[in-house]
Amino acid sequence: MIQKINFSTPKRDVMLDITNKVEECVKESHITSGYCIIYVPHTTAGLTINENADPDVQADMLNALDRAYPWNGNYKHFEGNSAAHIKATTVGFQQVVLISEGRLLLGRWQGIYLCEFDGPRQRQVFVSVFGEK
Amino acid sequence: MIQKINFSTPKRDVMLDITNKVEECVKESHITSGYCIIYVPHTTAGLTINENADPDVQADMLNALDRAYPWNGNYKHFEGNSAAHIKATTVGFQQVVLISEGRLLLGRWQGIYLCEFDGPRQRQVFVSVFGEK
Amino acid sequence: MIQKINFSTPKRDVMLDITNKVEECVKESHITSGYCIIYVPHTTAGLTINENADPDVQADMLNALDRAYPWNGNYKHFEGNSAAHIKATTVGFQQVVLISEGRLLLGRWQGIYLCEFDGPRQRQVFVSVFGEK
Numbered sequence: 001m002i003q004k005i006n007f008s009t010p011k012r013d014v015m016l017d018i019t020n021k022v023e024e025c026v027k028e029s030h031i032t033s034g035y036c037i038i039y040v041p042h043t044t045a046g047l048t049i050n051e052n053a054d055p056d057v058q059a060d061m062l063n064a065l066d067r068a069y070p071w072n073g074n075y076k077h078f079e080g081n082s083a084a085h086i087k088a089t090t091v092g093f094q095q096v097v098l099i100s101e102g103r104l105l106l107g108r109w110q111g112i113y114l115c116e117f118d119g120p121r122q123r124q125v126f127v128s129v130f131g132e133k
Numbered sequence: 134m135i136q137k138i139n140f141s142t143p144k145r146d147v148m149l150d151i152t153n154k155v156e157e158c159v160k161e162s163h164i165t166s167g168y169c170i171i172y173v174p175h176t177t178a179g180l181t182i183n184e185n186a187d188p189d190v191q192a193d194m195l196n197a198l199d200r201a202y203p204w205n206g207n208y209k210h211f212e213g214n215s216a217a218h219i220k221a222t223t224v225g226f227q228q229v230v231l232i233s234e235g236r237l238l239l240g241r242w243q244g245i246y247l248c249e250f251d252g253p254r255q256r257q258v259f260v261s262v263f264g265e266k
Numbered sequence: 267m268i269q270k271i272n273f274s275t276p277k278r279d280v281m282l283d284i285t286n287k288v289e290e291c292v293k294e295s296h297i298t299s300g301y302c303i304i305y306v307p308h309t310t311a312g313l314t315i316n317e318n319a320d321p322d323v324q325a326d327m328l329n330a331l332d333r334a335y336p337w338n339g340n341y342k343h344f345e346g347n348s349a350a351h352i353k354a355t356t357v358g359f360q361q362v363v364l365i366s367e368g369r370l371l372l373g374r375w376q377g378i379y380l381c382e383f384d385g386p387r388q389r390q391v392f393v394s395v396f397g398e399k
Contacts, residue, residue, distance in 0.1 A: 002231055002238065035303060035394070037168060039231055041240025043184040048355045051309040060341040060348035061355060068201045068334045075193040082193035089181045089194060093243075094229050096360050098268055098305055098394055105268065105392065107307025110359075126238065128168070128231055135364055135371065170301060172364055174373025176317040201334045208326040215326035222314045222327060226376075227362050259371065261301070261364055 001029070003127045009045070009119035013066065015058040016114040018125060022097075023104055025127040032102045034131010039094040041126065044084035044118035046091035052111030065090065065117075084117035091115050099131055134162070136260045142178070142252035146199065148191040149247040151258060155230075156237055158260040165235040167264015172227040174259065177217035177251035179224035185244030198223065198250075217250035224248050232264055267295070269393045275311070275385035279332065281324040282380040284391060288363075289370055291393040298368040300397015305360040307392065310350035310384035312357035318377030331356065331383075350383035357381050365397055 003025045007016055018038075026036055040047050051057040065087050075082035095112060098105040106112075114125060136158045140149055151171075159169055173180050184190040198220050208215035228245060231238040239245075247258060269291045273282055284304075292302055306313050317323040331353045341348035361378060364371040372378075380391060 002233060035396075037229055037231060039229075039238075041238070041243060043182070043190075043240065043242050049309070049359045050351055050355055054343055054345075056342040056344070057309075057348060057351050060339075060343050061352045063341075064335050064339060064348065064352040067339070069197050073193075073197060073200070075196075076189040077187055077193050078189070079187075082190060082197065085183055085190050086194045086197040089183055089224055091355055092225060092358060093182045096229060096303055096305075096362060098303060098392055100268060105305070105307070107309065109309050110307060126231055130168075135366060170362055170364060172362075172371075174371070174376060176315070176323075176373065176375050202330050206326075206330060206333070208329075209322040210320055210326050211322070212320075215323060215330065218316055218323050219327045219330040222316055222357055225358060226315045229362060259364055263301075 005125045007114055007123045009116035009121055009123055012119050013062045014116045014119060017111045018114050019111045022112050022127055026099055026104055026129055029129035030133050031099055031129045031131040034099050036097050036099055036129045037094060039126040041124060044081055044088055045123050046088040046093055046115045047095050048091040048113050048115055049095055049110050050113060051109050053109060081118045087117040138258045140247055140256045142249035142254055142256055145252050146195045147249045147252060150244045151247050152244045155245050155260055159232055159237055159262055162262035163266050164232055164262045164264040167232050169230050169232055169262045170227060172259040174257060177214055177221055178256050179221040179226055179248045180228050181224040181246050181248055182228055182243050183246060184242050186242060214251045220250040271391045273380055273389045275382035275387055275389055278385050279328045280382045280385060283377045284380050285377045288378050288393055292365055292370055292395055295395035296399050297365055297395045297397040300365050302363050302365055302395045303360060305392040307390055310347055310354055311389050312354035312359055312381045313361050314357040314379050314381055315361055315376050316379060317375050319375060347384045353383040
């Protein structure tokens with residue numbers, strides 16, 4: 001079963017912590033041991049894992065990506081959002097997280113983030129849980 | 134079962150849309166629900182997902198990677214292709230895509246790309262499908 | 267079953283070849299056909315696959331990441347290690363490698379690397395093997 005979760009992103013670049021939503025899907029699946037595939041069906045938004053404590057980390061990461069891949073970069077694509085495409089490819093479009101004792105086996109400081117690089121938009125995340133009950 | 138598909142890449146940097154080849158593997162597997170692991174066994178080529186419409190996006194992405202990781206960058210590796218190694222690590226070596234109703238559950242604008250960073254070469258992609266028939 | 271392996275990283279930026287440790291987990295699982303999920307529960311260390319021959323490749327890759335994401339980059343995060351966070355997101359936190367005939371189906375030149383970006387530290391890697399015996 002694949003759960004599809006909707007998110008509204010509030011601005012051009014933002015990292016939304018979706019860990020709780022993913023954890024809910026794991027609970028509803030009643031899978032106790034296995035793994036969870038989290039997937040974004042977009043091309044200018046991605047998924048990553050990173051620190052869930054100081055929100056400055058997310059701001060710094062988004063700024064660092066913006067310096068590595070500037071929005072105005074002499075691109076050919078008519079929509080003007082090529083930087084968002086390469087940023088999404090950099091962070092990736094899926095995460096696979098192990099499940100142990102019915103919970104995501106994240107590290108102590110890890111959260112799962114939907115990374116918006118061309119917002120604000122409506123976005124979707126697919127979550128599918130595999131393993132043994 | 135692991136299918137191995139061969140590709141010839143025509144130049145140093147290129148993104149080849151391999152979506153149809155992967156979709157064929159999914160069909161041949163008769164798996165209707167599950168996921169597909171796509172993997173490249175190389176170190177200077179990678180795999181990503183991105184826009185399947187305007188080819189300018191791919192050109193812009195390759196240029197953006199080239200600016201972030203210039204080919205001539207005071208590298209030590211004797212082969213002179215260290216930029217290709219870090220680009221491949223940036224995009225990644227595998228993609229995991231969910232399968233629903235016997236098809237890859239890609240987003241509307243998503244295609245799967247073999248990313249060549251040190252071509253032209255002969256490359257291989259492994260495709261393996263898991264789930265229920 | 268999830269195996270947890272401990273590593274000590276000797277300096278700030280380093281790539282540790284953990285292929286043999288992962289291969290041992292595959293052997294111990296007695297899985298002959300399937301895949302292996304390798305996962306780091308950290309936010310300033312990641313996992314990648316890359317060349318296992320010339321160690322200059324690893325040095326060049328770490329330097330290239332350092333140029334793309336400089337350590338001193340006008341960051342807000344109080345710990346001062348934001349560059350490590352974005353580098354870890356760039357390489358990724360998990361790798362999924364196919365298994366064939368009881369072995370990791372790596373390419374000839376591929377090794378699996380724990381990427382430390384804020385060492386020296388104690389790090390952990392989770393390895394879980396799925397498939398048929």
